[in-house]
Amino acid sequence: MGKQASQYDKIFKENIEAVIPNLMQNILGITAVTSEELPDDIQHTKERKPDVLKKISDNQGNIFILHLEFQLIDEPEMVYRMADYYIMLVRKYKMPVRQFVLFLGSSIPKMEVKHESETMHYKFSLIAFAQLDYHTFLQSNQPEEVLLAVLANFKGESPKTVLQQIILRVEETTTGDLALKRYFSQLRVLAQLRNLGETLRDLAMDSIAKFVNIEQDAAYMIGQEKTEERIVRNLLAKMSLTVEQIADIAGVSVKFVQEVQQKLSIRE
Structure with missing residues (x-):
């Protein structure tokens, strides 16, 4: 999944030691x-x-x-x-x-x-x-583990409500502006796995504006999306692949590929 996958991989490598003890206890039953x-x-x-x-x-x-x-x-x-x-x-x-x-x-x-x-x-x-119930991660005293709540089951709660809780809990469990900036940056990356980047950006202006450059972040995401769409277009036009295979190669969701496919069919 290229650069996108390397971002997720980097986050887990940075946080894994803090997460493992509670992950074993609460999720794996060890x-x-x-x-x-x-x-x-x-x-x-x-x-x-x-x-x-x-x-x-x-x-x-x-x-x-x-x-x-x-x-x-x-x-x-x-x-x-x-x-x-x-x-x-x-x-x-x-x-x-x-x-x-x-x-x-x-x-x-x-x-x-x-x-x-x-x-x-x-x-x-x-x-x-x-x-997994997102509360399992939200209740942790380790900010690295709190971040994982964004990947869990929201149990009917709106994404906005859950993200608000995650942001608040990260602030409560983090000491120092430098660490807080790192965790909010990681939350932005993980939120993209659930297509919640825009929701987080709109929601978090007051909470994380001083820690994350929102304008640069928005510009990056827009540029990234254009690049991803160009890659998907080329794969659709030149390769005999399924939607799922294209999503895997391009590092995007199946829904994203389907939306690009629909745009192409309308223009044709």
Whole structure:
């Protein structure tokens, strides 16, 4: 997904250590007594880099490897990728492995979570943020975790109301203007995953104007949207791809591709 995906990846890499303890407790159902960082590269005949890899001792006396992957795209072959990780981790560490894919997209993923054949039975756990109650993240005392509320289920609340709560909670849990500026910038990026960039921009003038240059942000988003539309137009015109494939390649939503497609059909 190019530059857009790298922005999301950067946010999770910056915030992951602050988020992991409560994420394990509240979302994965793991109460860790100790947690040990493990090397994030697994190499045998090929190299893999898991998003999160830790050795966990829980309150039940279990010791295991925790492997997490954050996923934006509903990847049809994710099960093979996770199985690949599983075999390499078991081979390297010789202990049980628990794997979770945390899906950050707005839809409910349809990817297969298990593979069964005559000689193999494999399964990983899939958690869709779109099904999680946003209050779970909003109640945290870690601003990095509060930000994740924008990716969760709003439980019937309007986006404006939820964004107001997130902004307030980030202010309550953050010390220092520099940190607050960083979190508001991250919120802007994450809000785009739910097509809430414009709502956030309109809503947050008073709250974040001193931390984020709204005019530059708006100009950037407009320029980005024009670039994305040009890419989608070229793919529609020159490639025999499905709407979903084009959305994946261009790093935009299926709805965005459909809107561009409709514009082209009207002009024709």
